[in-house]
Amino acid sequence: MTDVLIVGAGPAGLAAAVNLSCHGLADGLRIVDPSGTWLAAWRRRFASQDIPILRSPAVHHPHPDPFALLEHAGGQGLVASGGTQLPTTRAFDRFVDDLVAARDLADRVEPIAAVGLELTDDGHAAVSLSNGEVVRPDRVVLATNARSPAVPEALAPATAAGRALAGDAPHVDRVPSGGRLAVIGAGLSAAHLALGAARRGAHVTLLARHRLRVRRFDTHPSWLGPRKRRPFEQEPDPHVRRRTVDTARGGGSIPARFRRALDACTEAGQLDLRERVSVVACDDGGGALDLTLDDGARVRVDEVWCATGGRLDVASDPLCRPLLGRSPVAVADGLPDLADDLTWPGTTVHLTGFAAALRLGPTAGNLVGHRRAALRLAASIRGDDPVAADRIATGAGACPVGAVGHPLTGAER
Numbered sequence: 221m222t223d224v225l226i227v228g229a230g231p232a233g234l235a236a237a238v239n240l241s242c243h244g245l246a247d248g249l250r251i252v253d254p255s256g257t258w259l260a261a262w263r264r265r266f267a268s269q270d271i272p273i274l275r276s277p278a279v280h281h282p283h284p285d286p287f288a289l290l291e292h293a294g295g296q297g298l299v300a301s302g303g304t305q306l307p308t309t310r311a312f313d314r315f316v317d318d319l320v321a322a323r324d325l326a327d328r329v330e331p332i333a334a335v336g337l338e339l340t341d342d343g344h345a346a347v348s349l350s351n352g353e354v355v356r357p358d359r360v361v362l363a364t365n366a367r368s369p370a371v372p373e374a375l376a377p378a379t380a381a382g383r384a385l386a387g388d389a390p391h392v393d394r395v396p397s398g399g400r401l402a403v404i405g406a407g408l409s410a411a412h413l414a415l416g417a418a419r420r421g422a423h424v425t426l427l428a429r430h431r432l433r434v435r436r437f438d439t440h441p442s443w444l445g446p447r448k449r450r451p452f453e454q455e456p457d458p459h460v461r462r463r464t465v466d467t468a469r470g471g472g473s474i475p476a477r478f479r480r481a482l483d484a485c486t487e488a489g490q491l492d493l494r495e496r497v498s499v500v501a502c503d504d505g506g507g508a509l510d511l512t513l514d515d516g517a518r519v520r521v522d523e524v525w526c527a528t529g530g531r532l533d534v535a536s537d538p539l540c541r542p543l544l545g546r547s548p549v550a551v552a553d554g555l556p557d558l559a560d561d562l563t564w565p566g567t568t569v570h571l572t573g574f575a576a577a578l579r580l581g582p583t584a585g586n587l588v589g590h591r592r593a594a595l596r597l598a599a600s601i602r603g604d605d606p607v608a609a610d611r612i613a614t615g616a617g618a619c620p621v622g623a624v625g626h627p628l629t630g631a632e633r
């Protein structure tokens with residue numbers, strides 16, 4: 221039996237737990253997350269942005285079999301979009317709930333945080349938990365998505381006045397009482413927040429640093445196959461891989477239907493869309509905020525919501541900093557150069573989510589990346605080749621839908 225501690229119960233942690241369970245490797249499994257439930261942060265974000273449909277196709281979810289959700293949905297709760305099916309938020313939630321129940325994972329999330337990590341000489345981790353326990357599992361999986369929200373520096377006065385909200389703080393049901401709102405960003409979160417607030421009566425100014433880019437997915441689907449992935453995996457320089465990840469993600473983008481919805485809101489006089497502008501100054505005038513843009517324009521608002529993404533930097537993550545100190549690896553703009561099984565080299569600590577992007581590529585932080593990370597983790601514990609396990613799973617049949625309720629047989633493994 222391998223003792224595994226998963227830190228973080230988001231989609232990445234769930235994909236890891238489900239995979240281990242599918243392979244009969246969950247006996248020594250513990251999962252910690254202060255929320256005490258699966259996907260708490262995910263569900264909070266979807267509620268605060270009022271997101272009815274996922275951006276990613278229904279084949280992306282935490283089960284190892286890509287077709288498991290489609291089969292579970294039975295044609296319900298799916299929205300056709302350009303040759304693919306997107307799950308509604310409700311269908312995705314239902315699938316997750318049933319999956320968690322089927323894998324007997326429902327009550328497994330302990331409502332505690334990992335607060336510290338130390339490495340022993342043999343590369344194992346001693347993890348301190350918020351309940352005072354120190355655990356020494358065979359493997360640790362960090363699935364914490366430890367990003368800090370990026371807030372433009374010019375907004376410091378608004379932040380100090382509590383009028384600049386970022387990360388998970390903005391909520392479409394809490395538009396400022398004066399009703400004048402600036403949303404900063406050019407991605408789907410910015411669009412959801414702007415549209416949600418406008419539909420609730422706010423007058424929204426949407427400020428985008430570049431022209432809004434229309435793209436169906438945040439990363440081109442060619443990144444799901446070997447044509448893009450293989451050269452990426454073979455590139456020895458982590459800094460080149462880092463630049464490739466950034467280029468492939470290319471900043472924010474929105475699907476065409478959101479562009480149409482923003483245009484409709486503009487025509488209705490609820491939205492003022494300003495592209496290719498940045499905020500260069502912000503004055504807190506007591507009753508309102510005066511934003512100065514780099515084109516010289518001024519905008520008066522009651523609150524600013526930043527949907528400007530988040531930065532992940534292992535050097536400032538308290539659970540990764542000790543790894544960097546004891547077992548230094550190359551770090552490219554905040555991301556570590558992990559081993560093929562996504563362990564921090566020289567340790568038994570695996571990283572998943574966007575933190576694994578230098579190995580998995582630009583989709584590491586998405587549902588499909590979480591699945592690939594989980595496949596590599598299970599293979600590593602079984603003593604199999606993690607890269608081969610990841611490749612096989614991109615085809616059909618790696619883990620049959622029947623495996624939702626039953627561990628894989630030897631042949632299926």
Ligand SMILES: Cc1cc2nc3c(=O)[nH]c(=O)nc-3n(C[C@H](O)[C@H](O)[C@H](O)COP(=O)(O)OP(=O)(O)OC[C@H]3O[C@@H](n4cnc5c(N)ncnc54)[C@H](O)[C@@H]3O)c2cc1C
Nearest residue numbers: 228229230231232253274275276333334364365573586587
């Ligand atoms: C609005 C929005 C919509 C998205 N939609 C899609 C989509 O449709 N398709 C797609 O593929 N991707 C989507 N993504 C991207 C990505 O899938 C999500 O961000 C996803 O939530 C990331 O999963 P995660 O498990 O890495 O992190 P999270 O969901 O953020 O979960 C991390 C968990 O770790 C816990 N944690 C943190 N620190 C500790 C600690 N020290 N100890 C214990 N627990 C800790 C947190 O409490 C949290 O529950 C979306 C992202 C956003 C923001």
